[in-house]
Amino acid sequence: MSRVSVFAPASVANISCGFDVLGVCLDNVGDILHIEEVSKSGIEITEIIGQDLPLKATQNVAGVAGLALLADYGHNKGFQIQIEKGIKPGSGIGSSSASAAGAVVGINHLLGNPYTREQLIAFAMEGERVACGTAHADNVSPVLLGGFTLVRSVNPLDVVTLNSPLELVFTIIHPEIEVKTADARAVLLDKLHLKQAVAQTANLGALVTGLFKEDYELIRRSLVDHIVEPVRSMLIPGFNELKNRANEAGALGTGISGSGPSVFALSKGMDTAQKVGLAMQEVYDEIGVPYNTHISPINAKGVKIL
């Protein structure tokens, strides 16, 4: 029977003014999934290396995403999946999305690619539902399509790809504390002022424009979030200091990655991204928060067949 290995990258959702809408695919941090077609129908998760996660297919994001694909495809196909977790669950850089997206790309490949990458989003979202309780598309979309993506609508699903300027580099710092997505959701206020909504649409529109025009100064001015960041950042140790130091070190902007606790800084060029990383690490060294960091250009292709 045939087998395939895939690299399923991490991703950053929200990106300041793009709450629940924007996402971007990272390049050099992710999970590796080894998928093998077997005669027994269904999905079996044989092993998860590096993290303690459920092996039962119906409780595992990769399992659920794969089962959603198979339910649509029919033909009683069966696959075994072994997962090497390179992304820490709960870090805010799309751990569950990577596994879910990797599973459906791998299975689709072994089936002869009956589905487009766009069509795979809905299956991967089912995996997200197990992890977060709701079927978000803002992480699985960039992981499947590559680059920056915008979720115009979840129901019906409507995802569009944006331009991804080559020189953009993400610096991610992950404080080793747990922030549950449910808690990060709970702090959000349900209502906001019309003026706040207008400012958010203005910044998001300007950010999208900055991406298409490759106008880095416009990207810098647009990376502003007056709605979610002020409340969610309270859950992240030293957030304001991280942001100030990263921006002083040259970042175009700094914000919360997904629902946190990871913090992203976006820079023009690898040199700046590395300086920004050092500046952020200094903050956590000073206040004694354990962390790990990733520096990554944008991955324009998404999940990769190895």
Add this chain to the structure above:
Amino acid sequence: MSRVSVFAPASVANISCGFDVLGVCLDNVGDILHIEEVSKSGIEITEIIGQDLPLKATQNVAGVAGLALLADYGHNKGFQIQIEKGIKPGSGIGSSSASAAGAVVGINHLLGNPYTREQLIAFAMEGERVACGTAHADNVSPVLLGGFTLVRSVNPLDVVTLNSPLELVFTIIHPEIEVKTADARAVLLDKLHLKQAVAQTANLGALVTGLFKEDYELIRRSLVDHIVEPVRSMLIPGFNELKNRANEAGALGTGISGSGPSVFALSKGMDTAQKVGLAMQEVYDEIGVPYNTHISPINAKGVKIL
């Protein structure tokens, strides 16, 4: 002394999901301003043809915009302005913006262009302040810069130009009733749900993407406004019927132009825009509302020196 004539076009602000943020410049409807340098310093409005508007410079939008420019420029310069109003005040297609923008472009021209078009926005906004009470930039920006513009921020002023696909054509129908901007503002709810704000940012981001990618079907899907249109449309006779018939006739989308009462429909191609115009006229013929219509491609240059 030198003189100049300028054509100052009408504009559509808001454009469904772009409330208080987006605007676009029209091509074949507008005011004509004849401006002459004179020895007496300050601004004198000598004549307004076609509409009954204040001649006193400090009460006239073109006068106030011109005075704002001169206050910044210094040198005791003086200009006389004659205005042929081609746009009806209160129609919702940027009547005051056209006169204000036309005045500052003409005066700037006669001064040897000391200011860029971008720099003129702030002066023209002062004219808007006389007309509306607040200094909006969403109409003057497209009139000065041409095409589609996005106001990222009013304070500090930050306006960006978007791509304007050539095939887009606007159909405008103006019911001859008066809707005061203040009334149109008063019906707006001050607070909204986070979900509504997310949907608006998603649609605005997708519309901007559609403009850059020249993806007309994406533009169609993005021309949605769940925040302002549901309340403001109640002030416009037959709005829902206009919208249904225009979209049935092939429009990509239909919404309120500025704060109304004009309604715009956006179409791909002149033929469709004309069919859409007939469909909208039928609605007002049936319910007995007097109207006038304009059909216009996008003006990519803004105010034109004649």
